[in-house]
Amino acid sequence: MSSPVLKALVAARQKCLTEDEAYWDPKPDFTRPVSARNEAAALSWMLDHQAAVCRGGPADVAELRALCANYCVRLGAATPPEQQAEEQGGEEKATAAAADSEPADAGPDGAVHGTAGEAAVGSGPEAAARGGLTSSSSGRSFGAGSVEEALQRWCTQRGVRGAASPALFGRGGGQRGGGSSSGTAAQPPPPLRGLRADTAVAPGDVVLHVPADLLISYETAKKSDLGKVLSALPLDLSDDSIALIWTCVERHEPEAPHAPFWAALPHSFSTALSASQEDVALLEGTPLHGDAVRARQHLSEAFESSSPAFRSLLGAYPDYFKPEWFSWESYLWAAELWYSYGIQVQFASGDIRTCLAPYLGLMNHHPLPHVVHFSKVDPETGCLRVRAFRPCEAGNQLFLSYGPYSNAKLLLFYGFAVRDNPADEVELVLQVPPGAAATDRRALLAAGLSLEHRLRAGGRLAPPLLSCARLLAAPPPLLKQWRRMPPAEVKAAVAAPIDAESEAVAMGLLGDAIEALLRPARDCAARLRSQEVGKEAREGFAAAVGGEEQTAVGPGTELRRFARVYVDGLVRVLEDALAAVRRGPISPRSNAA
Structure with a gap:
């Protein structure tokens, strides 16, 4: 006979079933995992309602924790991803990274930055899943004077609490991205920036508290002095257009309220949106090629429609604004940032806004994550409460999930793809x-x-x-x-x-x-x-x-x-x-x- 905890798990799986999962199986067997996403959501729901689920006392709590600890095994993984030699998933948003000989305080040009947040950690978090990456079980700390150390110090001063620190993972010991098997030595991948568990994390532990007033939303841009100027222009600019123009300027302002956050972002992204025409042409014959061409055309048209605003700002404040701030490259960087780092956050008022989440954005994506629920402001604390549903040993990398995204979406908006992605379609x-x-x-x-x-x-x-x-x-x-x-x-x-x-x-x-x-x-x-x-x-x-x-x-x-x-x-x-x-x-x- 099933225990009360197992019965609760069956009910939680049914409660957490999405339309997408029902598409694949309209009548799933809830006595076993439906999908990686569904199982993670069900366990997270049970932890949120532990008092009702574990009425039998310590024995029920122990059973629930065992289910959480065995999550990866039940989903077919021999070991949790943070303990695997070959990383199948999380990686960081953007560009190149420190070589093995480089110190861990190299800054944003010395560590790979991927794209991604539950809108995607390419959207919100910093690193993104990259197939075949080496994942060291113990991350290397960033040194004093690094942008990561400055970001951590600033976030702590602004009320971020938790048991996770920025670190570099991996030492470039394997191929990424489906390298050739011809036997020729390929250039090893660079280390990846992510968040490391400072102490052992147990199921239900909150690994991060991010104050809501630290989040950057479209409203942040609109309520700024520049946002008010842009809103007053007779151009009928949309909220996202105002946010992109504001981002183009704010990232260059040394006295900006979020200056440490801007400084820690990658200088360029590696998504299909900013790829060269030659690289996009390599995808010809795939559905992604058409998606990339259409998305790039949409951004080009949006850039052109914002050009009158650029000219107005440069004409009105020539001593402050610089033409290069409003270049196509700068605009594209801002768009990629919001696409890959932006997460949908539900505030205590019930409003749902697209936000950039400093510090949380450092956490990388994996299909078998530690965290799936992280986008709702707790009305009691006024913070995003980032809660792990499965354990993580001290020193290991913490992962979240941007969502069950296909490789086409991940590569288009976040700049990476996951080998053997269970959500690929x-x-x-x-x-x-x-x-x-x-x-x-x-x-x-x-x-x-x-x-x-x-x-x-x-x-x-x-x-x-x-x-x-x-x-x-x-x-x-x-x-x-x-x-x-x-x-x-x-x-x-x-x-x-x-x-x-x-x-x-x-x-x-x-x-x-x-x-x-x-x-x-x-x-x-x-x-x-x-x-x-x-x-x-x-x-x-x-x-x-x-x-x-x-x-x-x-x-x-x-x-x-x-x-x-x-x-x-x-x-x-x-x-x-x-x-x-x-x-x-x-x-x-x-x-x-």
């Missing part, structure tokens, strides 16, 4: 076959089915995807019959195969749609491999003649590394889905995360 949009029955098919789809679906690794075919394919493959006479039925009965009719012939047609439609994505994705993967082989050949030749290939670890290098992780994952998802289609659909229970 590919959008699949089906098409209504032409012909006389097209009108009936569209009418039935409008009754509750969608043409837009998703694929994941492992041959996971979501029930709504199969239902849609069956409707698109159904014979016209059956469509006429279905149009006279209530939508619920139609959904029930396509939840299972109609007949062998129609099922074969449905699987054929799915196979064609998947192959249309797979062919260009394979071409892209081959192109990236070819580029790596050429680079390794140049490095090998340089070594043979006693020279050294001069390759910098910069934003472009980082994006190309993670492009391989993204594209390899894309091909894997599509190949798994195609194999599943060819052998017939998998039952929903086999699809469970």
